[in-house]
Amino acid sequence: MPGTFKTEAIVLRSIRYGEADRVLHLYTADRGRVGAVAKGVRRVKSRLGGRLEPLSRVKLVLHQGRGELCTISQADTVHAHAGLRERRASLERGAQACEAVLRLLDSTDPNPPAYNLLCNELALLDERPEQASRAQALAFRLKLLLAAGFAPELASCAACGEAEHLGGFSPSAGGVVCAGCEAGSFPLGEEAHAFLAQAVARPLAEAPDAPERALSQADRAIAETMEYHAHVRLRRVA
């Protein structure tokens, strides 16, 4: 519906457009994914320019015309995440998080848990350099899967309900599987299984850690769940 509205958003991506404009992919607090044009932002004197960098959290006034893209008429910074931008590792993790949201959540349906999770992830990466770890990035990805409605079954066999001897992970069955149902699965060791279960249960700031081998198995479980159920293929978390 045409008109002007206010929302809060994270800038996921910014693309040069025309002579002085940018097209922004936004993930908003209450309208899901929104595409918007920021007119004249590449001019030196632009009022909006510096506030609309990717990874920024902003308050916006947008105008919805007849076209697909909104136009940004006002932008105020909520959180610029300046600390995150100073450290390469944090910046890469932040970009990974935005990329995952961009690929996995493309609807205009609001998803407050996903929005809050992304805000939380960027704030953690901004404030705490040690959060830029592979384990934390995997915990974020798993929580994002949950928020998107693709939670893998981790408590019992996804095929038969058995609670013991869970040594495999089957993307098609939708989670961990027991020895009797392991056709089509790959091995998921105890440490990887525990990592996934703890990553779901704990707040993002207290994400568990695990040995590299276990993290690689967890990475595969998350990635293949995403591919099989959401049809989204993301680069693995190195």
Ligand SMILES: [Zn+2]
């Ligand atoms: Zn089973």
